[in-house]
Amino acid sequence: MKYIFITLGVLVIYSCTKTEVPESLPPVVVQEESIKFTTNIDTGSFNLVDTIPLVISVSTKLPTLGLSYVIVASYVDSSKQIFKLDTILNQSSLSVLVPGFTKAGNYNLAITVTSKNTNTNILSKNFTLVRPNFNVTTTTIPLNIAGISSEDITSGIDGSVSGTIYTTINGKEHLIISPTLFFRTPMLPALNFVKNGTNWTLENSYSTGAMGAGRNYELLDSAKQIWAISDHGLELSNGKWPFGSIYVMKPNGNGLSYLNISTTRSFYHSVSTGDLNNDGLKDIVGLNMGTNGDWYGALHPYLQNPDGSFREARDLINDGMNTWSMNKGAGAVLIVDILGDKRPEIIRADYGLNLSYQQQSDRYSFVIYTFDNNLGKYTVVKNPGPLGVYSNNDRGTTSIKAADFDNDGDLDFALATEGTNFMGVEIWTNNGQGNFTPTNNKIEFTFDQMQFREFNVMDINNDGWLDIVLNPFAFGKLLRVGGSGNMNDWGTGGVYLNNLFWINNKGSFSFYNKSIIVPAIKPVYFKSSKINGQFKLVGVQTDFSKGLVNIYDIPFVF
Numbered sequence: 389m390k391y392i393f394i395t396l397g398v399l400v401i402y403s404c405t406k407t408e409v410p411e412s413l414p415p416v417v418v419q420e421e422s423i424k425f426t427t428n429i430d431t432g433s434f435n436l437v438d439t440i441p442l443v444i445s446v447s448t449k450l451p452t453l454g455l456s457y458v459i460v461a462s463y464v465d466s467s468k469q470i471f472k473l474d475t476i477l478n479q480s481s482l483s484v485l486v487p488g489f490t491k492a493g494n495y496n497l498a499i500t501v502t503s504k505n506t507n508t509n510i511l512s513k514n515f516t517l518v519r520p521n522f523n524v525t526t527t528t529i530p531l532n533i534a535g536i537s538s539e540d541i542t543s544g545i546d547g548s549v550s551g552t553i554y555t556t557i558n559g560k561e562h563l564i565i566s567p568t569l570f571f572r573t574p575m576l577p578a579l580n581f582v583k584n585g586t587n588w589t590l591e592n593s594y595s596t597g598a599m600g601a602g603r604n605y606e607l608l609d610s611a612k613q614i615w616a617i618s619d620h621g622l623e624l625s626n627g628k629w630p631f632g633s634i635y636v637m638k639p640n641g642n643g644l645s646y647l648n649i650s651t652t653r654s655f656y657h658s659v660s661t662g663d664l665n666n667d668g669l670k671d672i673v674g675l676n677m678g679t680n681g682d683w684y685g686a687l688h689p690y691l692q693n694p695d696g697s698f699r700e701a702r703d704l705i706n707d708g709m710n711t712w713s714m715n716k717g718a719g720a721v722l723i724v725d726i727l728g729d730k731r732p733e734i735i736r737a738d739y740g741l742n743l744s745y746q747q748q749s750d751r752y753s754f755v756i757y758t759f760d761n762n763l764g765k766y767t768v769v770k771n772p773g774p775l776g777v778y779s780n781n782d783r784g785t786t787s788i789k790a791a792d793f794d795n796d797g798d799l800d801f802a803l804a805t806e807g808t809n810f811m812g813v814e815i816w817t818n819n820g821q822g823n824f825t826p827t828n829n830k831i832e833f834t835f836d837q838m839q840f841r842e843f844n845v846m847d848i849n850n851d852g853w854l855d856i857v858l859n860p861f862a863f864g865k866l867l868r869v870g871g872s873g874n875m876n877d878w879g880t881g882g883v884y885l886n887n888l889f890w891i892n893n894k895g896s897f898s899f900y901n902k903s904i905i906v907p908a909i910k911p912v913y914f915k916s917s918k919i920n921g922q923f924k925l926v927g928v929q930t931d932f933s934k935g936l937v938n939i940y941d942i943p944f945v946f
């Protein structure tokens with residue numbers, strides 16, 4: 389009705405100007421229709437992500453001078469304006485991507501539309517928006533693997549935390565699981581899960597990637613997503629341990645191919661990659677805790693051939709028989725250029741050997757091997773001695789990563805260790821010359837608190853300081869909500885994520901201080917990664933009676 393009235397009003401004015409209007413007639417007041425608009429977020433129920441695709445639709449007749457659109461977005465938690473658009477348009481609708489909702493917390497979005505004919509003809513809408521720290525998407529996948537029972541494949545997945553790789557290949561997320569029954573056969577094929585759109589699917593299983601126990605992995609080629617993986621083999625409850633191999637895994641379309649590069653089966657506990665002989669091709673060192681062959685020494689270097697195959701290089705490292713390292717245990721290896729010379733160094737980290745007779749004088753924390761041009765091989769140049777966590781004979785390294793944790797320009801170390809009812813991480817800083825000392829930045833857990841199979845180094849909260857994310861498994865009460873910490877106590881359901889995030893506060897580490905619970909899930913473990921800059925966790929939960937696996941996809945913002 390109002391529209392008709394205004395139309396008539398305009399007609400009246402028009403006709404009045406065309407005719408002689410008697411002066412006695414009162415002036416006609418032109419009443420513009422009140423501004424009305426709707427938006428695509430009027431219901432307020434949607435998943436808030438970094439950017440809102442906002443659509444404003446004005447139902448009022450477009451004023452002749454157009455409309456002023458003003459959009460202001462604010463982050464309420466720190467009273468900061470994150471976006472402002474102030475524009476005049478001769479159109480009844482506006483589509484705009486509003487960016488800046490990158491943090492978890494409370495936002496306000498104010499939208500004002502004003503007639504340019506009448507600045508009092510105005511309508512404002514305010515939206516209160518909340519971005520949660522995370523959301524969970526669950527994919528349930530049946531596991532039909534030829535020749536393998538659903539009990540074996542689900543139990544095998546339950547034991548696969550240390551060998552599972554979560555990464556992006558050709559723009560698609562992959563979760564590559566190495567299932568293991570650990571104490572018994574059968575050997576189980578590797579499983580390649582691929583995320584297509586929002587859902588995970590099982591792309592294929594690979595008997596060529598069947599491992600007794602995938603224990604550790606590292607990128608050989610980050611661009612091509614070629615990985616080196618160490619397998620220590622089954623720890624059979626009956627009979628001789630078969631030990632395992634070093635594998636190179638490559639993408640093959642959406643699928644995978646596996647190459648066993650080691651001929652001497654060994655208890656390969658750790659692996660690292662780097663160009664050891666300066667020929668432009670990255671090589672591999674596998675660290676073993678025992679071998680079936682006659683290649684003694686903890687460090688087994690394999691040099692890459694131009695065709696992508698590998699060859700043993702037994703004399704490349706001064707390690708093993710008749711050397712410093714004879715009868716000293718080792719748990720982890722890392723190839724990294726610490727000294728800034730032309731070749732990377734090899735770091736060999738202490739595991740201890742036998743607690744019953746071991747002395748502190750047998751311990752070394754870790755040593756740095758560098759290439760000696762006179763000897764023509766890698767030899768030890770730095771040995772800090774058993775400091776920090778290594779002052780306890782019970783503690784041995786399970787993994788080591790190098791990163792600049794104190795942002796002073798040199799690489800520091802994060803060392804994960806295990807012992808009797810103990811798991812920990814310790815940060816050692818570099819003085820710039822490759823001399824490392826332990827710091828007070830350390831985690832120490834008993835098994836009933838937290839167990840983890842290694843960790844990731846990533847800046848998860850995007851503050852420029854590298855943080856540490858644990859890959860948890862088992863039943864620690866710092867992981868399982870309502871749990872006792874006892875074996876097989878899954879708690880009341882739900883997991884704490886905050887106890888996985890060891891946050892680097894300008895060089896000083898502490899666990900994330902806000903309780904973050906993902907309710908009602910019981911994953912056997914989590915892995916994490918940054919996918920296109922977005923920090924994400926994936927959780928894995930099996931159901932053997934139904935022969936399926938649930939993959940929980942959990943993008944997380946701080």
Ligand SMILES: [Ca+2]
Pocket residue numbers: 662663664665666667668669670671691692
């Ligand atoms: Ca090489």
Ligand SMILES: [Ca+2]
Pocket residue numbers: 791792793794795796797798799800817818
């Ligand atoms: Ca540093």
Ligand SMILES: [Ca+2]
Pocket residue numbers: 846847848849850851852853854855892
């Ligand atoms: Ca950070």
